[in-house]
Amino acid sequence: MTAERRAAEFDAADPLAGYRERFTLPEGVIYLDGNSLGALPKTTPEVLRCVVKKEWGEGLIRSWNSAGWFEAAGRVGAKIAPLVGAAPQEVIACDSTSVNLFKLIAAALQMCPGRKVILSESGNFPTDLYMIAGLEAQGLATRRLAERERLIDALDSDVALLLLTHVHYKTGAMHDMAALTRAAHEAGALVLWDLSHSTGAVPVDLNGASVDFAVGCGYKYLCGGPGAPAFAFVAERHHPSLSQPLTGWFGHAAPFAFSDDYAPAPGIEQLLCGTSPVLGLAALEVGVDLIAEIGVGRLHQKSQALSEFFLQSLDAQGAVLECVSPPDSGARGSQLSFRHPEAYAICQALIARGVIGDFRDPDVLRLGFAPAYLSFADIAAAAGHLAAVLASGEWQRPAFSQRTTVT
Numbered sequence: 001m002t003a004e005r006r007a008a009e010f011d012a013a014d015p016l017a018g019y020r021e022r023f024t025l026p027e028g029v030i031y032l033d034g035n036s037l038g039a040l041p042k043t044t045p046e047v048l049r050c051v052v053k054k055e056w057g058e059g060l061i062r063s064w065n066s067a068g069w070f071e072a073a074g075r076v077g078a079k080i081a082p083l084v085g086a087a088p089q090e091v092i093a094c095d096s097t098s099v100n101l102f103k104l105i106a107a108a109l110q111m112c113p114g115r116k117v118i119l120s121e122s123g124n125f126p127t128d129l130y131m132i133a134g135l136e137a138q139g140l141a142t143r144r145l146a147e148r149e150r151l152i153d154a155l156d157s158d159v160a161l162l163l164l165t166h167v168h169y170k171t172g173a174m175h176d177m178a179a180l181t182r183a184a185h186e187a188g189a190l191v192l193w194d195l196s197h198s199t200g201a202v203p204v205d206l207n208g209a210s211v212d213f214a215v216g217c218g219y220k221y222l223c224g225g226p227g228a229p230a231f232a233f234v235a236e237r238h239h240p241s242l243s244q245p246l247t248g249w250f251g252h253a254a255p256f257a258f259s260d261d262y263a264p265a266p267g268i269e270q271l272l273c274g275t276s277p278v279l280g281l282a283a284l285e286v287g288v289d290l291i292a293e294i295g296v297g298r299l300h301q302k303s304q305a306l307s308e309f310f311l312q313s314l315d316a317q318g319a320v321l322e323c324v325s326p327p328d329s330g331a332r333g334s335q336l337s338f339r340h341p342e343a344y345a346i347c348q349a350l351i352a353r354g355v356i357g358d359f360r361d362p363d364v365l366r367l368g369f370a371p372a373y374l375s376f377a378d379i380a381a382a383a384g385h386l387a388a389v390l391a392s393g394e395w396q397r398p399a400f401s402q403r404t405t406v407t
């Protein structure tokens, strides 16, 4: 049976097939980059129009109270919570992932007096490593990096915090969250997970694993739009001792008391710093509602089926490409990454054919399979295009190797 025929059968049996209609996707494009910037939910423009025209245009400052702007960060956080195995009062939507990393790394250092080492994985997403380096430059932390396989050996009595990205941005490899959290706790350290490539794509059980802290992006699988607010999780048991350094007025226990002295809000609101980005939160809320409606369990199931079908389709066409993602779909996130010395040119050749994936320096072609809006027909077609690009050598056209894009 051809890949197209099999795809048609899979699509007919796919319980999530109808959700594709809930997103805006351009004609002629197969979008395999939802792991970097999620697609636009169809209702987002109308929701934003209403927030801008009615809430801002007519409600003006009154909308902080009457339109729920004050509560938006906590409300959206509470909706993200079940997607990551947290309680509603443990998650807040705010700032960027990078800023949330800074706040929580610093908070962890405060909670572990006498320990300064932040342990992470070499090759982790750069911002995670840079935020540790920034605190190191302030004399507050010592960065320690270990290879993935040596992380547990690198845990000792100097380590305050183990900071890891659950699903690796480049390879899609997924850590065993429960095992690593347990090992860190046994060494007396706290744990902070970056869930940017996990949330809305793979099941996460923060409280099941007794995780201390977590952060994640709003613009990837949560479809909150470019620059969407990120989120932060702090386990409720740590709320009484939480102390983060960006002590802005929105994190104050009583912001409108306008006191000279800072007093942190008692709960997760302490993580707020400045005024919440109302428009960004409104767009993020649409994406989160939609992903929550579909359900992470069903999304994960479909994501595994999509990536397995992609590999089978590629194989059936005789295409040979080194896959650097774990072969077991249960051990990876919602992406497949392939190594090739000319990955940049191959990626550009695919984009010219309408298949949008991305390239990660120096040699990785990364294809994301956002299950909420991709069909099996998309997957069969994308595999066909990739096989054709490789077989024809069209990636060798000079235009495809000129580094004109940065993403």
Ligand SMILES: Cc1ncc(COP(=O)(O)O)c(C=O)c1O
Residues within 6 Å of the ligand: 096, 097, 098, 099, 125, 127, 128, 165, 169, 194, 196, 197, 217, 230
């Ligand atoms: C694992 C990971 N963490 C953090 C970020 C960056 O987050 P932000 O741009 O919100 O600071 C990204 C992607 O940009 C990422 O892939």
Ligand SMILES: Nc1c(O)cccc1C(=O)C[C@H](N)C(=O)O
Residues within 6 Å of the ligand: 035, 036, 037, 169, 170, 407
């Ligand atoms: N945040 C991004 C941006 O502002 C522009 C381009 C790409 C991004 C990304 O999200 C990159 C992404 N985190 C990655 O996994 O590579």
